[in-house]
Amino acid sequence: MSWPPLREELRGIAPYGAPQLDVPVQLNVNENPYGPSPRVVADIATAVAEAAGTLHRYPDREFTELRAALADYLGHDVSPEQVWAANGSNEIMLQLLQAFGGPGRTALSFAPTYSMYPEYARDAMTTWVAGRRESDFSLDLDAARALVREHRPSVVLLPSPNNPTGTALPAEAVTALCEETGDGVVVVDEAYGEFRRAGTPSALELLPRHRNLVVTRTMSKAFALAGARLGYLAAAPEICDAIRVVRLPYHLSAITQATALAALRHAPELLGRVEELRGRRDETVRWLREQGLEVADSDANFVLFGRFADRHAVWQGLVDRGVLVRETGPDGWLRVSIGTAEEMTAFTDALTEVMEEQR
Template identity: 80%
Template sequence: MSFPPIREELRGIEPYGAPQLSLEQAPVQLNVNENPYGPSAAAAADIATAVARAAMTLNRYPDREFTELREGLAAYLNSSGGSGITPEMVWAANGSNEVMLQILQAFGGPGRTALSFAPTYSMYPEYARDAMTDWVVGHRAEDFSLDLDAARDLVHRTRPSVVLLPSPNNPTGTALPPEAVSMLCDAAGDGIVVVDEAYGEFRRSGTPSALELLPRHRNLVVSRTMSKAFALAGARLGYLATDPAICDAIRVVRLPYHLSAVTQATALAALRHAPELLGRVDDLRGERDRTVAWLREQGLEVADSDANFVLFGRFAHRHAVWQGLLGHGVLIRETGPDGWLRVSVGTAEEMTAFKSALTIVMNTEPMRDNT
């Protein structure tokens, strides 16, 4: 055995992470789907005051059930696509990453299977690996939608204990229709179906939230985050709504006092300012839709997006395009199927810089895949 004695399946693996460059290296950073508009001065001041109050209690452990925060999150979800959601139906952790890992720890494990449909969020197989859960991946159609019959058949064949469904999907931005979610909840039997709505607030008008389906499916989990629409990526707060029995099961695997007093205070202050923090969502939706239209005018393929990012292609040499954009100070993400790139939606000025750089890069040499 070589040192250190890491699990063999982890040996040699690089840790997950998108490229992080300084603003000097890349003045326009559009690669990790952040909200480009930070908290308002009023929200920041309220957060600072709340954290200062929490700081006076740091000699004591925080409320391990984060009761007040669960009440606030339930109230917010009931105004954002849900109804009848109670605090007992809400769970939260340090980012939706920890929420997902806790789900796999509680419902996955040796001899159990987690399932998703590619292209999908690249961290899902890592959650499964870390929880020693078998990973099965189906595939989406050419337009990144789900073939419902094929998806149902795969669920019936593999009998997963957890099905992971990002909607809007990352990296494609496409949303799942309610009938797809209901079908998979029925097909999964007693398995857990997680609809990851990290980008749910950015969905287009008329696109429903899976929160509406909670009364019909006891095995449905709908997760959200405060990192995106709430512009609190640095605060690390993810949460979910589901049947109280599922929340109780997750409580078994959570670490003691996993949400610090500072995190709870920050999130509660943000919820008090939800209207203003979410006030730029419409602006970002509009910028996204203009970006989709512009990319299509350039003759590129673009996935329909209900998120705050856009997947576009196809390029014969996508890394060369990515590198060319970086040479002009614009950092986007090289992810998704071969030939595709993903750009986060930034401010109007940032998107102008992206368009100008992409125009130059595409005219430098033949980059587009015309097959």
């Protein structure tokens, strides 16, 4: 056995992570470019200072107050008993795979999709199956149902809006897959849900109809709290109870709970720039299409665009001009997060130069 005694299926695998480069304009990890105001920072600091006085004790392992605040924020008659939270939606997903996946079980999604999903499955020793999306990144429901019937997954992962494409799922697609999956759980990942275009529904509306539906959210994106690491879900109370079996003891620190509660008190302000970012996203989609590029319809705070014969050369050309985007998704495509007006001007100027250089 070679050293260290790593599981064989993990050997040679690079850890997940987007490039961290010191460039002026960073538009590669879908962050909200607008940080909390001094007033919000002061309230968070006060809350954290109060929590610091209790750090000799373990935190509330049921984070009761936070679950109530999250349920109130979500609305849709979601109760605190239907809410669970963890250190980012990444930990939420891993807990779901630990609880409902495992050896002899299958997790299923439809590519292109979030690159961490197969890693969650791998880490939970769950078989991974990925179907294919259509050319416009939508789902062929007949093909999706057939794949579920073939593999009988215990977990189906459906990001909506999808990462990296930005496309959202219609309610009928969620309902169809909840019904087809039967006793398995269907996870609709709404990490970017607050950025949906008008008229695009949330899967939260379907929770009363499907006991196997789980809707996940995060405070990293629209709430501009990527550094706080708080993800959460809404589901039937039985699903939340099942996750308790696999959660680590006191997994949500007192500091994290205090930060999230303070942020939720300021939800209208923290979400106040979402509409502006939506408008800038739509402007970016229009501009990219005017340049003759293919662009996926986006309900998120990012845009997938292409196609390039050598996308890495385009990516590098942007980096050389001080703009970092993400080289992800299908071959030939790139993804840009929506930043400030100044950042998006820097992006469009740099991309114009790169494309002219390559003609």
